[in-house]
Amino acid sequence: MSQLLLNHLAGRSQAGSGAGTPLLDPVLGTELARVDATGLDLAAGFAFAREQAGPALRALTYAQRGALLAAVVKVLQANRDAYYEISTANSGTVKNDTAIDVDGGIYTLGTYAKLGESLGERRHLLDGEAARLGKDPAFQSQHLMVPTRGVALFINAFNFPGWGLWEKAGPALLSGVPVIVKPATATAWLTQRMVQDVVAAGVLPAGALSVVCGSSAGLLDPLQPFDVVSFTGSAETAAIIRSHPAVTHGSVRVNIEADSINSALLLPGEAAGSEAFELLVKEAAREMTQKSGQKCTAIRRIFVPEALYGAAAGAIAARLAKTTVGNPRNESVRMGSLVSRAQLASVREGLAALKQHTEVLHDGAGQAPVDADPAVACCVGPTLLGARDADGNALVHDLEVFGPVATLLPYRDAAHAFALVRRGQGSLVASLYGSDAAALGSAALELADSHGRVHVVSPEVAALHTGHGNVMPQSLHGGPGRAGGGEELGGVRALNFYHRRAAVQAATAVLAHLN
Ligand code: NAP
Numbered sequence: 001m002s003q004l005l006l007n008h009l010a011g012r013s014q015a016g017s018g019a020g021t022p023l024l025d026p027v028l029g030t031e032l033a034r035v036d037a038t039g040l041d042l043a044a045g046f047a048f049a050r051e052q053a054g055p056a057l058r059a060l061t062y063a064q065r066g067a068l069l070a071a072v073v074k075v076l077q078a079n080r081d082a083y084y085e086i087s088t089a090n091s092g093t094v095k096n097d098t099a100i101d102v103d104g105g106i107y108t109l110g111t112y113a114k115l116g117e118s119l120g121e122r123r124h125l126l127d128g129e130a131a132r133l134g135k136d137p138a139f140q141s142q143h144l145m146v147p148t149r150g151v152a153l154f155i156n157a158f159n160f161p162g163w164g165l166w167e168k169a170g171p172a173l174l175s176g177v178p179v180i181v182k183p184a185t186a187t188a189w190l191t192q193r194m195v196q197d198v199v200a201a202g203v204l205p206a207g208a209l210s211v212v213c214g215s216s217a218g219l220l221d222p223l224q225p226f227d228v229v230s231f232t233g234s235a236e237t238a239a240i241i242r243s244h245p246a247v248t249h250g251s252v253r254v255n256i257e258a259d260s261i262n263s264a265l266l267l268p269g270e271a272a273g274s275e276a277f278e279l280l281v282k283e284a285a286r287e288m289t290q291k292s293g294q295k296c297t298a299i300r301r302i303f304v305p306e307a308l309y310g311a312a313a314g315a316i317a318a319r320l321a322k323t324t325v326g327n328p329r330n331e332s333v334r335m336g337s338l339v340s341r342a343q344l345a346s347v348r349e350g351l352a353a354l355k356q357h358t359e360v361l362h363d364g365a366g367q368a369p370v371d372a373d374p375a376v377a378c379c380v381g382p383t384l385l386g387a388r389d390a391d392g393n394a395l396v397h398d399l400e401v402f403g404p405v406a407t408l409l410p411y412r413d414a415a416h417a418f419a420l421v422r423r424g425q426g427s428l429v430a431s432l433y434g435s436d437a438a439a440l441g442s443a444a445l446e447l448a449d450s451h452g453r454v455h456v457v458s459p460e461v462a463a464l465h466t467g468h469g470n471v472m473p474q475s476l477h478g479g480p481g482r483a484g485g486g487e488e489l490g491g492v493r494a495l496n497f498y499h500r501r502a503a504v505q506a507a508t509a510v511l512a513h514l515n
Contacts, residue, residue: 004034005192005213008199009045009180011052011206016040021214023189026092026337027327029376035188037214045210046180046222049151053178053207058147061123065174066116071203072173073110076166079197080106083162083190090189091161092337092378094328097291100470101190105166108489111473112170115492123147123176127501130511142511145499147176148253150226152498155216155241157232158184158339159294159402161191167473167489168230173208175498177228180210184233186340188213225250228497230488232257232296238484255497256484257477259400260296261424264468265303267434267443268414272311275459280304280433281312283457284406285319287469288382289335293404294343297428297469297477300400303390303417306410313386313408317362320382326370327377333370337378338403344378350401351383357393358385358407384408390420397423414439418446426481431455431468452479452487 004020006013016036023032057065076083080102087098119125127143152172156164161183169179183191195211198204212219223229223246231241235258246252264284270276280302287299304312328336338344351365364381372379382404387393390409397420411417421430430451434440435458444454453475455468471477476490488494504514 002031002033004036005189006196007037007040007212008195009040009210009212010048014040016214021185023090023186024340025089026339026378027372032089033189035185035192035213037212040212042212042218043222045212046151046227049178049180049207049210050149050224050227053205054149054151054176056205057173057178057208058123058149058176060176061121062116062119062174063121065176066113066119068204069109069113069116069170069173072198073106073113075198075201075203076106076109076194082193086190086193087162088328091187091339092328093291094333094336097336100291101160101162105163108163108473109166109170112174116174119492125495125499126514130508133505138508139505140508140511141503141505142514143501143503144514145496145501148226148228148498148500150177150224150228152177152179153219153223153227153229154179154181155219155229155231155233156181156183156191157296158187159291159296161187161189162194164232165191165194167471167477169209170473171489171494172498173204175495177498178208178210180212182212182216182219185214186342220244220246223250223252225252228253228255230255230497235259235482235484253497255486255488257296257486257488258482258484259402260428260479260483261300261397261400262297262427263301263303263421263424263430264299265417265421265430265432265443266305266308266312267432267436267439268305269436269439270305270434272308274435275462276433276435276457277308277312279457279459279462281315281319283431283433283468284316286467288320288384288404288406289323290469292335292338292380293382294338294402295469297471299431299468300406301396301424302406302408303411303420304408306412309386309388309408309410313361313384316384316408320362320364320384323364323382324370325364325367325379325381327372330371335382335404338380339378341378343402344380347380347401347403347405350399351405354385354395354399354401354405354407357395358387361386361408364404380404414443418443421447422450424450424482426450426479426483428477428479428483429453429455429468431457433457435459450480452476452483
């Protein structure tokens with residue numbers, strides 16, 4: 001039997017008492033390891049983090065906690081080769097896709113390490129200026145942000161086992177809040193290994209970083225009012241979390257990042273073959289194939305002026321046709337596999353549903369994988385769909401196929417395009433392509449209320465822009481409505497979730513001591 005990966009809870013390694021759930025190589029079908037959380041004393045583990053690690057972290061200043069994050073970055077960098085191997089084996093990713101998860105996670109953590117340094121030798125943050133409460137300025141109200149005295153529970157999705165941990169843990173640990181992560185089972189190995197390495201290096205206070213792998217049964221039960229939960233995954237599981245008594249009665253703060261039907265929009269007035277047109281084509285093809293389309297931020301709907309529908313279809317399809325799919329260990333392969341047979345089945349099912357309402361502009365679904373057995377490997381080529389009637393087609397605005405699939409949709413004019421984009425009911429990101437700065441600016445404003453991020457690509461930033469789907473720690477990640485309503489990252493804004501805001505009303509002389 002393969003190795004059983006250990007949980008790390010209550011400051012020590014702990015094995016579950018059950019047989020465990022196997023983690024598989026999605027390309028070769030072989031068993032890699034097992035995870036199990038049966039019989040763990042979760043309440044004791046949460047209490048240990050809350051009572052031992054919390055005070056130890058909060059005794060430090062932001063600058064000192066930033067230094068801890070920098071030490072974690074060093075540990076991760078030292079073990080980077082092992083993470084690449086685990087990612088290829090357990091997630092089926094090619095090197096470039098592994099980099100987004102592994103190096104993207106390390107970069108994000110490094111960004112928060114530097115932010116800690118800039119926040120300096122303080123243990124809480126002032127929120128704005130003191131405000132007079134009456135005519136006499138001697139009695140004022142000062143708002144403060146103080147770290148919450150609880151734990152941060154992360155329940156993560158399968159697609160970013162590395163980055164998904166560190167983009168949340170960076171802000172939490174910098175805030176002085178201990179972390180307990182429960183990775184998605186299918187790809188848990190990378191998260192487990194990273195936590196194990198950091199714990200073994202002894203760079204964090206005992207209990208500051210814990211990992212529970214396997215079933216989520218009972219995971220929310222030990223939560224107490226000052227704990228927080230950050231969830232990434234499906235809307236269905238989000239609803240279960242939102243209705244747990246710890247949330248409904250204990251007011252445990254919850255952040256939800258759920259699914260999203262993100263858009264790319266070529267603004268009116270751009271000709272086929274123009275620079276903006278080519279930038280849209282390139283980005284659409286890249287977003288569809290990066291991480292085999294398993295990115296919550298990936299472009300799912302591509303909007304173009306109706307006169308450009310055919311030209312855009314041809315140009316995107318031509319790029320997709322060059323994508324070699326298969327075993328990520330083969331140097332010629334550009335796109336690896338999906339993470340599991342369950343995901344493959346789900347993508348096939350979603351594609352079949354969308355195909356009933358769309359035409360197929362490029363069909364990669366039946367593409368034979370390179371260097372892999374099609375009966376075993378969870379590989380699927382990219383498929384571009386199209387629907388000439390963007391208004392009458394409800395499903396393309398509603399169904400997220402979590403794989404290399406997107407739909408091209410024509411629009412009549414700008415107002416029509418904005419209305420169609422909004423049918424996503426709130427998304428993580430929309431990207432805009434054009435060359436008229438004024439038109440791009442007003443389109444960005446128009447879509448800002450329904451998106452966490454608007455990514456604007458114009459010719460002058462062709463070589464500079466960071467990519468539609470790439471989540472940068474400096475910018476907000478999250479989205480309203482069906483995207484979950486959450487907010488992560490955005491530089492120092494990420495710390496808000498792990499702090500409590502309070503107003504202190506006092507004499508000016510007292511307020512002077514809050515600094
Ligand atoms: P999921 O089934 O909701 O799983 C997400 C996590 O929740 C996993 O760790 C899972 O554990 C856990 N979980 C399942 N049932 C639970 C329960 N009853 N109580 C507590 N935890 C529970 O989601 P998925 O299908 O794996 O993930 C794909 C979805 O995530 C996509 O729709 C994608 O759009 C979304 N996503 C969003 C973002 C974002 O940042 N907005 C990022 C990535 C993915 P097990 O694995 O053990 O079941």
